[in-house]
Amino acid sequence: MTTVRTLIFVAAAHQWSLFQLDVKNAFLNGHLAEEVYMRPPPGLSHPRGVVCRLCCALYGLKQSPRAWYERFHSVALQLGFRSSHHDCALFVRRTSIGLVLLLLYVDDMIITGFDSSTIEEVKHQLFQEFEMKDLGSLQYFLGIEVATSPTEYFLSQTKYIHDILSRVNLTNDKIIDTPIELHAKFSASDGIPLEDPTLYRELVGCLVYLTVTRPDISYAVYILSQFVSATRSTHWAALLRTLRYLRGTLLQCLLLSASSDLTLRAYVDADWAGDVSERKSTSGLCVFLRDSLISWKCKKKSVVARSAAEAEYRAMAHATSEIVWLR
Template sequence: MIITGPTHANIQTVRQRLLSVFDMKDLGPLRYFLGIEVASFPKSYLLSQSKYANEVVHRAGLTDDRVVATPVELNVKLSASDGAPLDDPTLYRELVGCLVYLTVTCPDIAYVVHVVNQLVSAPRTTHWTALLCILRYIRGTIFHSLLLSSTFSLELRAYADADWAGDVNDRKSTTSFCLFLGDSLISWKSKKQSVIARSSAEAEYRAMAHATAEIVWLRWLLFDMGVFLFSSTPLYCDNRSAIQIAHNSIFHERTKLIEIDCHFVRQHL
């Protein structure tokens, strides 16, 4: 059990009451929890899964020491029909499951892990090659950590993006967003959209809608924790058409399919 609180005295009081009722052991400050290593400093925390990542790399049985600079090769699109089926897909599925958990502290592999995870039902040799590329990237970045610092301002800001029709198997787009509190990355996601977007503006706007939902939830959560955000939360998007749709109160032909998302984002805007 992890106990937190505003003061050390409050934490001690709760701890003593719990120890008097339950058979518990005090392990001291948090250092390791479910494969996540925590290094605490006076004004920051470092979250890392280096030990877990090293175990995943060794589990793959790589015979070389090669590392790569990116988790996926540039412009690679994985098809469900490319390559030959794997004789035994068990190891592929086990490693992908491990990588999904590794994204808890490694946002840089979130997208490509999302891609290989969609192919676990019938993995092929090309998918295995892509998986090995991820593992070689992890080997080269195994000591990277996620910094959560209290030295920056409590300004919440978000970035949203989408790759229009990026999945070559069904031509659905992938939503990606990340949110920062100050300079600390606190939330991120990469997820395939549920419907096929017929324009890049539509795909980008759906990504904005998903990011908006996350913004609203985080603002509520921070409010419940006693963190009051008096300024609005900026949401950054690199698609001019999607930005104009958010500000335009008159719907036209190109926005009929995303009317609900339009209303949702405009309400909070």
């Protein structure tokens, strides 16, 4: 999703139009390289012991995603695109006028660039290869609402938050100012075990996706995610606090602006032995391009740091890797 945010920012910075395309039954377009057989579908008369050999991929087949990507990749190469070295789902085509960028996410595409005539040509050629729908200007992509102004894009997941709150009947509940209690420490032995942690796991999964546009809950989600396998009453209470915070900040969104020069700025910090059970450090990272936040991360380190300085240096090393990838 970092690629999606960065692509939208680049379009805003150059005042390019963003268009969205949708491929109908994308996996059915893949060609299988292996021999795959299946039982005949119900209702089809056939001799006993006879099976069907598949010529094309079907939904539910483990080879289908790769077969679809390889088919689309070959078509993109024929259209003059090259796959990015850093994200294989991003395709770049250079023309005499400028760049054309195409981002694929399963069956959804975003296409943008300076050369509007080439964009229309590419769209026409894709429609000849696949059965597709032209959804027009980008407004809603993978659950993310996109609003535009002449120099800014706003990314939000308001409807997605509404759906999450509806699942726990928090639509009219009280609100809280912070997503997690300050200096809170949780362990796997606190509180009473939940009889059925299914809802907790589902809600945490929803919150993980919500961090695509809500960096303010990243640390809270990082904490809550550690207890999906052994959930207790204290963890459920912390989850409800995060949901009440979202209820009070429902309309917050991510702003991608094109008002200053192209400069990468990164901020990173780390605690020391902050995890009460493993004594490992946690680092936080956020990267700005111009004035726009395009990447962030909250992560527990894989090793135990012997000092606060070592924890800080390890966090800086991970931040440097992120910057190199973004550049």
